Amino acid sequence: MAVTIRAVARSAEVSTSTVSRAFTSPELLSPATRQRVLEVAKRLGYAPNHAARSLVTGRTGNIGVIVPDLTNPFFTGFVKGVQAQAHKAEFSVFLGDSEENPRVEIDLARAMARQVDGVILCSSRMTSAELKEAVGKTNVVLVNRRVSGVPAVVMDWVGGMRQAIDHLAALGHRRVAYLNGPRNSWSNQERRRGLRRSVRYGMAVVEFGPFVPQFEAGVQAADLALAERLTAIAAYNDLMALGVLSRLAHRRVAVPDEVSVVGFDDIAMASMYNPSLTTVAVPQGQAGREAVDLLVNLFGDQTEDVTRELGTQLIVRGSTGTLTGQRRHIATTTPDPPTAGPTQHSDSDSGPPG
Amino acid sequence: MAVTIRAVARSAEVSTSTVSRAFTSPELLSPATRQRVLEVAKRLGYAPNHAARSLVTGRTGNIGVIVPDLTNPFFTGFVKGVQAQAHKAEFSVFLGDSEENPRVEIDLARAMARQVDGVILCSSRMTSAELKEAVGKTNVVLVNRRVSGVPAVVMDWVGGMRQAIDHLAALGHRRVAYLNGPRNSWSNQERRRGLRRSVRYGMAVVEFGPFVPQFEAGVQAADLALAERLTAIAAYNDLMALGVLSRLAHRRVAVPDEVSVVGFDDIAMASMYNPSLTTVAVPQGQAGREAVDLLVNLFGDQTEDVTRELGTQLIVRGSTGTLTGQRRHIATTTPDPPTAGPTQHSDSDSGPPG
DNA sequence: GTGAAAGCGCTAACAT
DNA sequence: ATGTTAGCGCTTTCAC
Numbered sequence: 001m002a003v004t005i006r007a008v009a010r011s012a013e014v015s016t017s018t019v020s021r022a023f024t025s026p027e028l029l030s031p032a033t034r035q036r037v038l039e040v041a042k043r044l045g046y047a048p049n050h051a052a053r054s055l056v057t058g059r060t061g062n063i064g065v066i067v068p069d070l071t072n073p074f075f076t077g078f079v080k081g082v083q084a085q086a087h088k089a090e091f092s093v094f095l096g097d098s099e100e101n102p103r104v105e106i107d108l109a110r111a112m113a114r115q116v117d118g119v120i121l122c123s124s125r126m127t128s129a130e131l132k133e134a135v136g137k138t139n140v141v142l143v144n145r146r147v148s149g150v151p152a153v154v155m156d157w158v159g160g161m162r163q164a165i166d167h168l169a170a171l172g173h174r175r176v177a178y179l180n181g182p183r184n185s186w187s188n189q190e191r192r193r194g195l196r197r198s199v200r201y202g203m204a205v206v207e208f209g210p211f212v213p214q215f216e217a218g219v220q221a222a223d224l225a226l227a228e229r230l231t232a233i234a235a236y237n238d239l240m241a242l243g244v245l246s247r248l249a250h251r252r253v254a255v256p257d258e259v260s261v262v263g264f265d266d267i268a269m270a271s272m273y274n275p276s277l278t279t280v281a282v283p284q285g286q287a288g289r290e291a292v293d294l295l296v297n298l299f300g301d302q303t304e305d306v307t308r309e310l311g312t313q314l315i316v317r318g319s320t321g322t323l324t325g326q327r328r329h330i331a332t333t334t335p336d337p338p339t340a341g342p343t344q345h346s347d348s349d350s351g352p353p354g
Numbered sequence: 355m356a357v358t359i360r361a362v363a364r365s366a367e368v369s370t371s372t373v374s375r376a377f378t379s380p381e382l383l384s385p386a387t388r389q390r391v392l393e394v395a396k397r398l399g400y401a402p403n404h405a406a407r408s409l410v411t412g413r414t415g416n417i418g419v420i421v422p423d424l425t426n427p428f429f430t431g432f433v434k435g436v437q438a439q440a441h442k443a444e445f446s447v448f449l450g451d452s453e454e455n456p457r458v459e460i461d462l463a464r465a466m467a468r469q470v471d472g473v474i475l476c477s478s479r480m481t482s483a484e485l486k487e488a489v490g491k492t493n494v495v496l497v498n499r500r501v502s503g504v505p506a507v508v509m510d511w512v513g514g515m516r517q518a519i520d521h522l523a524a525l526g527h528r529r530v531a532y533l534n535g536p537r538n539s540w541s542n543q544e545r546r547r548g549l550r551r552s553v554r555y556g557m558a559v560v561e562f563g564p565f566v567p568q569f570e571a572g573v574q575a576a577d578l579a580l581a582e583r584l585t586a587i588a589a590y591n592d593l594m595a596l597g598v599l600s601r602l603a604h605r606r607v608a609v610p611d612e613v614s615v616v617g618f619d620d621i622a623m624a625s626m627y628n629p630s631l632t633t634v635a636v637p638q639g640q641a642g643r644e645a646v647d648l649l650v651n652l653f654g655d656q657t658e659d660v661t662r663e664l665g666t667q668l669i670v671r672g673s674t675g676t677l678t679g680q681r682r683h684i685a686t687t688t689p690d691p692p693t694a695g696p697t698q699h700s701d702s703d704s705g706p707p708g
Numbered sequence: 709g710t711g712a713a714a715g716c717g718c719t720a721a722c723a724t
Numbered sequence: 725a726t727g728t729t730a731g732c733g734c735t736t737t738c739a740c
Contacts, residue, residue, distance in 0.1 A: 002468075002491065004733060015711045020735055030709060045490070050469045051405040051414070052733035055716045060405070062448075062469075070434045073427075080424045083451045087458070092465050094416075095449035097437045104441070111446050115404040115416075136399070137356065242627055249629075273596055273627035275603075358717060369727045374719060384725060406717035409732045 003046040012040040023048060063295055064112035064119040065288075066096035066105060068182075072213065072239060074265040074284050078122055078143070081288020089296055091117075100182060100212065102126050109134040118295040121145070125184045139298045141291045145186045151298065151306040153291045157187055157264070160280035160312030161194025164234055164262045165203075167278065167314055171260055173232035174202055177225035179218070179244075180209030181236030188236055191264065195234070206230060211240065218243020226251070231259055238263035241277055262314075275317045282312045357400040366394040377402060417649055418466035418473040419642075420450035420459060422536075426567065426593060428619040428638055432476055432497070435642020443650055445471075454536060454566065456480050463488040472649040475499070479538040493652045495645045499540040505652065505660040507645045511541055511618070514634035514666030515548025518588055518616045519557075521632065521668055525614055527586035528556055531579040533572070533598075534563030535590030542590055545618065549588070560584060565594065572597020580605070585613055592617035592633055599628055616668075629671045636666045 009016045014037060021028050022037040029037075040046075054060045065082045067075035079095065086093045094116060096108035102125045109126075112119055118139030124131060128147050131140075142152040168176055178195055181188040188210070199205055208224050211217035218240035225233050225244075235241040241263025245255060253259050255276045263279045290308055363370045368391060375382050376391040383391075394400075408414045419436045421429035433449065440447045448470060450462035456479045463480075466473055472493030478485060482501050485494075496506040522530055532549055535542040542564070553559050562578050565571035572594035579587050579598075589595040595617025599609060607613050609630045617633045644662055 005735095006733080016734080017712080017736080018710060021710085024735075028709070033709080047464070047468055049409075049733050051408045052716090053735075054405045055403075055409055055718090055733080056735045058716080070430055070437070071427075073425075073430075076424055076427075076430050079449070080451055083424070083449060084453075087450075087462070092448055092450075092469070094446050095433070095437060096441075096446075097434055099438070108441070110401075114401055115446070246629070273600075275600070359719095360717080370717090371719075371728080372726060375726085378719075382725075387725080403717050406732090407719075409717080409734090410719045412732080 002049070003044045005046070005048070008037065008041045008044055008046045011044060012037045059299075060115055060117050061090065062092045062094060062116045063292070064094040064096065064109075064116045065122065065291075066098055066108050066112070066119065066124070067122045068098050068100045068105075068125060069213075070095075070097045072237070072265075074237065074282075075122060077284035078288045081285035082120060082292055083288075084285075085289040085292035089292065091292075091296075098125065100125060102130065102184070106130055106134045113138045117299055120291045120295060122291075123185065123187060125182065127184075139295060141294045141298070143287060143291050146307070151294045153287050153294065153308050153310065155187070155282050155287070155310050156312050157190035157280075158194035158197065160264065160282070160314070161191050161234075162198045163312070163314035164264075164278075164280055165195065165198035165200075167316065168232040168234070168260055168262065169200060169203065171232070171256065173260060174204065175228075175230045176203060176205045176232040176234060177221075177228065177230040178205055178207045179211060179221045179225075179233065179235040179240055180207055181211065181213045181240075183210045185213075185236075191236065209236070211236065213237045213240055215239050215243040215246070218245075219247045222247035222251075226253070226259075232262070233259060234262045235264065237265045238277065238279055239265075241279070242274060245274055245276055278314065278316045280312050281315045283310055286310060356403070357398045359400070359402070362391065362395045362398055362400050365398060366391045413653075414469055414471050415444065416446045416448060416470045417646070418448040418450065418463075418470040419476065419645075420452055420462050420466070420473065420478070421476045422452050422454045422459075422479060423567075424449075424451045426591070426619075428591065428636075429476060431638035432642045435639035436474060436646055437642075438639075439643040439646035443646065445646075445650075452479070454479060456484065456538070460484055460488045467492045471653055474645045474649060476645075477539065477541060479536065481538075493649060495648045495652070497641060497645050500661070505648050507641050507648065507662050507664065509541070509636050509641070509664050510666050511544035511634075512548035512551065514618065514636070514668070515545050515588075516552040517666070517668040518618075518632075518634055519549065519552035519554075521670065522586045522588070522614055522616065523554060523557065525586070525610065527614060528558065529582075529584045530557060530559045530586040530588060531575075531582065531584040532559055532561045533565060533575045533579075533587065533589040533594055534561055535565065535567045535594075537564045539567075539590075545590065563590070565590070567591050567594055569593050569597040569600070572599075573601045576601035576605075580607070580613075586616070587613065588616045589618065591619040592631065595631055595633070596628060599630055632668065632670045634666050635669045637664055640664065 005016050005019050008019045019037050022034050026034050063086055065079055067079060069075060083093050094112050098105035098108060105126055109119060113135055119135060120141045120143060122143040124145050140150055142150050144154060146152055195205060206228050208221050213236050218235060222244040233244050235244055241261050244261050248255055248259060255261060261277060263277055265282060287310055359370050359373050362373045373391050376388050380388050417440055419433055421433060423429060437447050448466050452459035452462060459480055467489055473489060474495045474497060476497040478499050494504055496504050498508060500506055549559060560582050562575050567590050572589055576598040587598050589598055595615050598615050602609055602613060609615060615631060617631055619636060641664055
């Protein structure tokens with residue numbers, strides 16, 4: 001056994017309560033005793049036992065964070081933000097990686113629920129019902145997901161998508177592919193919503209997927225998009241976009257002269273890795289920190305301001321190669337005829353031309 | 355308060371011990387009662403209180419993992435492996451990101467030590483003394499670091515470096531840069547060791563750094579290496595290598611025709627991101643899983659097999675551009691004269707030519 | 709300002 | 725096969 005509070009008490013010739021107070025409410029002690037107790041504690045190498053403490057206080061000093069795939073740089077940055085802010089607030093953090101699997105996610109949430117003061121669920125793939133059931137009475141903050149009554153941090157994907165589409169339109173693209181992300185992804189729905197809102201007269205969008213949002217899916221999807229003779233590809237995230245670029249390079253398709261590619265999430269690194277990638281950047285780290293703040297506020301029963309929206313920003317770097325700016329002529333006349341292939345929607349659902 | 359064991363006991367008309375046994379040692383109960391208890395527990399939504407349990411058992415069911423920078427894909431993959439294996443073994447995992455800062459690392463280790471059954475320290479930047487002090491009596495597994503008597507998972511960086519140098523030599527390079535990683539990094543020392551052992555007659559190596567092992571450092575270092583007229587650059591890790599490549603592209607230096615770049619660690623993704631990158635790959639995920647296994651064995655007091663070495667593998671993809679294979683003539687004659695610049699060592703410390 | 713005592717929810721002997 | 729009992733290490737009334 002480690003050094004207990006009793007040992008310190010005995011050695012300092014005080015009661016255990018006094019030792020306890022020296023740590024939890026020093027102001028109740030005379031400076032002299034406090035000093036003495038603290039010294040003895042240090043000499044003995046005493047540190048309070050968390051389990052025992054939380055047994056009586058009901059608080060653990062821990063929070064949990066669950067993400068679908070830590071390997072995805074978006075979540076990595078997010079978790080890093082969570083951990084940093086939690087550390088600042090003196091919380092320890094449990095990490096869970098659900099592997100994009102709702103079953104695993106539920107498992108993890110359950111396991112955590114019992115030993116944390118709150119949980120942050122990032123891009124949860126659970127249904128609302130599962131979600132409520134799994135966390136029980138535990139405090140929750142949702143990220144990239146909205147469920148009524150649950151505090152959340154969300155990104156402005158709709159606005160991000162508008163920036164992306166405007167950009168592609170400005171480059172003259174009229175035939176755009178959208179590569180869908182995971183089936184149960186809220187943020188994918190948001191991106192699609194933004195897409196439908198932003199499509200303009202004379203522009204056609206063909207959707208592919210859903211895909212597992214990884215590099216390989218992008219490789220695969222690039223061929224599909226090319227087969228449909230699309231000149232712009234918006235991918236659910238940067239990983240897929242990178243896959244697309246890789247495949248395009250392999251097939252000797254010039255970017256962005258022949259095809260433009262836009263990704264989401266921003267790795268913060270992705271566009272460095274490959275400057276041909278235009279991306280809708282989002283402050284994952286900040287999202288993580290804000291999520292922690294929200295959670296900590298919850299402990300204090302502050303119920304106001306339960307959802308925060310973070311802005312997104314299109315980042316265009318331009319390739320290292322031949323990028324020379326606008327190459328194409330913006331089509332403002334008639335929409336294209338329907339194309340064989342996956343789901344397609346043109347400007348028909350976005351009203352008449354402005 | 356949540357549902358307690360007493361409530362279940364009362365409702366099922368048994369003693370609390372019986373309820374406890376239903377969960378921890380079902381074989382001691384008659385099938386009938388066990389069944390009944392479990393049902394009642396489920397109906398009431400009972401789940402055991404971890405804190406209370408570990409207070410009496412002394413075991414927590416948690417492990418901790420600390421890395422210098424979660425954003426570094428090497429550590430991301432590692433942590434993912436840890437989490438997956440831990441989940442399989444029914445452990446929850448605490449995550450700590452030390453931000454390459456020994457102070458923070460110590461803080462995190464201390465905070466965890468009290469509420470885990472063991473800690474995995476990956477690429478620890480602590481000194482051996484700090485390390486021992488911080489973890490106290492807690493079980494530890496080291497990764498990418500050797501301290502006598504402490505179980506560890508290590509990578510064969512020496513072998514990896516040999517592969518890298520052999521490769522560069524085969525491509526005809528005679529003037530090689532090595533970009534050092536963090537100052538207190540054990541694995542950087544290992545890489546240097548491998549470097550010294552592998553340098554051959556007629557080859558000169560110039561070292562730069564230490565650097566913070568990130569993309570930006572690579573950008574910066576590329577210029578330094580170019581100024582020294584070096585034709586091959588081996589970077590401490592892939593992130594830096596990517597930075598180098600980015601800078602080379604910016605300066606219109608052809609890779610690998612003019613300069614070859616080798617990175618370490620492998621992101622598993624890095625060479626996808628940029629096929630010009632040749633990398634020494636390492637199974638991070640496996641390392642994570644093995645570390646967990648080692649730790650779990652420790653709980654069972656199995657002291658054999660305390661250190662495992664994982665192999666590394668050079669991966670050459672070839673650029674998407676003009677790579678055509680060996681371009682240069684291997685120099686086997688005289689070493690170059692010393693060059694102005696940072697630390698330099700030629701074949702002089704590797705014995706006579708074979 | 710400090711001590712005594714009563715648990716927090718659970719498990720593990722020790723009975724029976 | 726089940727119940728009784730005694731804590732695990734700590735915090736927190738309640739006295740003094």
